[in-house]
Amino acid sequence: MAEPILDARIPAGPIEQKWDNHKFDVKLVNPANKRRFKIIVVGTGLAGASAAASLAELGYQVEVHTFHDSPRRAHSIAAQGGINAAKNYRNDDDSVFRLFYDTVKGGDYRAREANVYRLAQVSVDIIDQCVAQGVPFAREYGGLLDNRSFGGAQVSRTFYARGQTGQQLLLGAYQALARQIHLGNVTLHNRSEMLELVVKDGRAAGIVVRNLMTGAITSHSAHAVVLATGGYGNVFFLSTNAKASNVTAIWRAYKQGAFMANPCYTQIHPTCIPASDEFQSKLTLMSESLRNDGRIWVPRASDDPRSPDQIPEDERDYYLERRYPAFGNLVPRDVASRAAKREVDAGRGVGPLKNGVYLDFGDAISRLGRAVIEERYGNLFQMYERITGEDPYVVPMRIYPAVHYTMGGLWVDYNLMSNIPGLYVLGEANFSDHGANRLGASALMQGLADGYFVLPATIGDYLAPQLGQQPVPTDDPVFTEARQRVEDVTKRFLSIRGSRSVDWFHRELGKIMWDNCGMARSRESLEKAIAEIPSLREEFWNDVRVLGDDATFNQSLEKAGRVADFLEFGELLCRDALHREESCGGHFRLEHQTEDGEAQRDDENFAYVAAWGYSGDHANPILHKEQLEFEYVHLAQRSYK
Amino acid sequence: MQEHGRTMKVTLSVWRQAGPQAQGRFETYEVDDVSPDMSFLELFDVLNERLVAKGEEPVAFDHDCREGICGSCSMMINGRPHGPELGTATCQLHMRKFEDGARITVEPWRAAAFPIVRDLVTDRSAFDRIVEAGGYITAPTGSAPDGNLILVPKAVADTAMDAAACIGCGACVAACPNGAANLFTAAKVMHLNLLPQGQPERWERVTNMVRTMEEYFGSCTNHGECEAACPKEISIDFIALMNRDYIKAQFKQRRLASQRG
Numbered sequence: 001m002a003e004p005i006l007d008a009r010i011p012a013g014p015i016e017q018k019w020d021n022h023k024f025d026v027k028l029v030n031p032a033n034k035r036r037f038k039i040i041v042v043g044t045g046l047a048g049a050s051a052a053a054s055l056a057e058l059g060y061q062v063e064v065h066t067f068h069d070s071p072r073r074a075h076s077i078a079a080q081g082g083i084n085a086a087k088n089y090r091n092d093d094d095s096v097f098r099l100f101y102d103t104v105k106g107g108d109y110r111a112r113e114a115n116v117y118r119l120a121q122v123s124v125d126i127i128d129q130c131v132a133q134g135v136p137f138a139r140e141y142g143g144l145l146d147n148r149s150f151g152g153a154q155v156s157r158t159f160y161a162r163g164q165t166g167q168q169l170l171l172g173a174y175q176a177l178a179r180q181i182h183l184g185n186v187t188l189h190n191r192s193e194m195l196e197l198v199v200k201d202g203r204a205a206g207i208v209v210r211n212l213m214t215g216a217i218t219s220h221s222a223h224a225v226v227l228a229t230g231g232y233g234n235v236f237f238l239s240t241n242a243k244a245s246n247v248t249a250i251w252r253a254y255k256q257g258a259f260m261a262n263p264c265y266t267q268i269h270p271t272c273i274p275a276s277d278e279f280q281s282k283l284t285l286m287s288e289s290l291r292n293d294g295r296i297w298v299p300r301a302s303d304d305p306r307s308p309d310q311i312p313e314d315e316r317d318y319y320l321e322r323r324y325p326a327f328g329n330l331v332p333r334d335v336a337s338r339a340a341k342r343e344v345d346a347g348r349g350v351g352p353l354k355n356g357v358y359l360d361f362g363d364a365i366s367r368l369g370r371a372v373i374e375e376r377y378g379n380l381f382q383m384y385e386r387i388t389g390e391d392p393y394v395v396p397m398r399i400y401p402a403v404h405y406t407m408g409g410l411w412v413d414y415n416l417m418s419n420i421p422g423l424y425v426l427g428e429a430n431f432s433d434h435g436a437n438r439l440g441a442s443a444l445m446q447g448l449a450d451g452y453f454v455l456p457a458t459i460g461d462y463l464a465p466q467l468g469q470q471p472v473p474t475d476d477p478v479f480t481e482a483r484q485r486v487e488d489v490t491k492r493f494l495s496i497r498g499s500r501s502v503d504w505f506h507r508e509l510g511k512i513m514w515d516n517c518g519m520a521r522s523r524e525s526l527e528k529a530i531a532e533i534p535s536l537r538e539e540f541w542n543d544v545r546v547l548g549d550d551a552t553f554n555q556s557l558e559k560a561g562r563v564a565d566f567l568e569f570g571e572l573l574c575r576d577a578l579h580r581e582e583s584c585g586g587h588f589r590l591e592h593q594t595e596d597g598e599a600q601r602d603d604e605n606f607a608y609v610a611a612w613g614y615s616g617d618h619a620n621p622i623l624h625k626e627q628l629e630f631e632y633v634h635l636a637q638r639s640y641k
Numbered sequence: 642m643q644e645h646g647r648t649m650k651v652t653l654s655v656w657r658q659a660g661p662q663a664q665g666r667f668e669t670y671e672v673d674d675v676s677p678d679m680s681f682l683e684l685f686d687v688l689n690e691r692l693v694a695k696g697e698e699p700v701a702f703d704h705d706c707r708e709g710i711c712g713s714c715s716m717m718i719n720g721r722p723h724g725p726e727l728g729t730a731t732c733q734l735h736m737r738k739f740e741d742g743a744r745i746t747v748e749p750w751r752a753a754a755f756p757i758v759r760d761l762v763t764d765r766s767a768f769d770r771i772v773e774a775g776g777y778i779t780a781p782t783g784s785a786p787d788g789n790l791i792l793v794p795k796a797v798a799d800t801a802m803d804a805a806a807c808i809g810c811g812a813c814v815a816a817c818p819n820g821a822a823n824l825f826t827a828a829k830v831m832h833l834n835l836l837p838q839g840q841p842e843r844w845e846r847v848t849n850m851v852r853t854m855e856e857y858f859g860s861c862t863n864h865g866e867c868e869a870a871c872p873k874e875i876s877i878d879f880i881a882l883m884n885r886d887y888i889k890a891q892f893k894q895r896r897l898a899s900q901r902g
Contacts, residue, residue, distance in 0.1 A: 054782040070769050072809055073713055078706045132785035134778045134838045136802040143792030167710055175777035182773040242705040276678040281686050282707045386733045452782045501693040547698045552660055553759040555701055
């Protein structure tokens, strides 16, 4: 049976001209007419805030929804290391083509070439934009911008603001958004959670939200809806994501017909602080930039009881430097993560629970001096000390991989529009640019590229022909029905009055996902997960305990909706992982590996995007394929040796 | 390194308030089997699990990243915003900083400008109003010159970054006997006013932000509690710099007005 084929509407022509030609070809809305269009933006992270501000600057009426108390709380704020741009300020032969090449290769040849090339092109404009906004990037003594290197690249193209790059970029976008709010071009709804996408005649017509303070459920209509609602890493319960990060907005859009692409592409970040006990509520990332100066090692002997300073040099295994001499400690994230898992599984893990590897700054401190290390990583060292009670200037850090980023998301075409006309998806919420593995310092780049430069240039193509049309009125039956669905499910949560908390179910789901669909997956483990998740879901709907009511601030009720969606989404993620009979990037199938344990792709059969369509709660999702063509970066086994 | 297996017991006295208009009160909860490696918010996770098991509504508290950067968490712990450890947000505070058997009082931020939503959750939207009044550089997307055309001396960039590190949590306001927001406002004003990019709007920015701040918050009388409470250890010197800019701005703007005739 042939699956339906998806058309990404990639412009014709040589790759370096596609974006410029396309911008000329898209339909424009003239400046005076832009204010006649209303656009809803959901989410205020890098992608959402930058899109909302830029669209409002163009003259569109923008309505923004965030479930946070302030747009500035979005989880982009926690990104530490930096943002890539092909500026070649270091004279180290960087170029747009090299950033493009590194990203396609780093993504293990599962990204769309045309999108990635565009991303590399606009990366340089992002830096300019952020500097103009006053983002306090690190500087050289002469006042010029400083750079550092990052995993998966052999050039220094990463711009950074201490260990708080995400914070500073988000504040830049938030401030641009604040200006537009002040000017009256943006209406902000805070503590407002999107719970339904409303579709009329096949087009996105608006959303239904719940006010988290009052419980009021309201409808909002517009000419277009933009989802910039982040990733779904919390399906694993323990991840580096913020506690509230969730899949709800894109999952509800999926249930209205939007395709979910490549959900099995989840990134496990190699440098996180290992879990310390069963109460652990989240895992904390230590920026990958630490791998620039830190050396990763484990004792050569299994179950070595000695403290790290008692283990002499020749009894240590710097396994990344040994196995990947060209990239050493700077191999891409998926490679570094699997290598750590291999050491820990072999009993060479360190720390009280033997669940980590060392990241040692001893050499760097003796070479560069403590002051330089403090300047580069001071806040990260401080954070580590707070969490573990250990001083990383003296004792090597202990790290272990954790779920961090999700490359999958709603399917979008070259214009960032989903298969539902009028529904756009930006940032981590879409699937577009990172293939099966994202390189460090590329998430911030993609979020801001989508929001500042891509969407503002492409959305006119959809809007222009609608000039003069009004948004669907919110008393239309499509809105009243959607509101009713939200009210019904809210009441249902409160009426179950079962015996277990929402968090209990979330933890149980996380265990199933991590054990069976984490760093290593197999047919057997995935089939096990696909069998276990539906019974946990059923138990949830029979036995969850949500106290309180729906007319006040009720955090358990909020969480119940998000966990209910994770309980459905997790199954789709496992089904996608099961269908993809190959290993690529963050998706590692035990059945598909090379002799030395590296991921083995199957380009012949799997060089496509898997986009799943909803076909009912009790029916299997329908697979749609977008074939990936590699004209510029030739398919090859990735090697970082 | 922590010895594993050791547990503690603490007695919490927690502010409970069902809604913005409801009468609040302290409730006492004993929590045992607390691991010293647990964060303060994980202690509340455990407490809430136990409350739900008993059929009592869990304690509402704001939290999100649990890495000390989003600025959501906001607990007044034994009378100190974010608790006893300097330069640390509540989410990064760990139970090893408390004695076994400790009695710990936990309240929401107390400030007129931050009305209580429920239990330990307050509404800090007034901070957004201050930023909206001028906490930005006008640089519409697409209009920027090459990043390296704007030289920023390293010392200036570093100082601007010191100010920009603010996470907007509101501890400064909660610590202030007057409920003033001068440290928050000064951090944003000076982040931007120090940079070359921030010069064109420098005087208007400080004027508008300070005036908006005064609509919502109390006045600064140089207690310095804000600096001590700040989880990012932002220096009170920025308030002095902001005050200098504010005074200057009043003269500059008068001159500009007279020039306009």
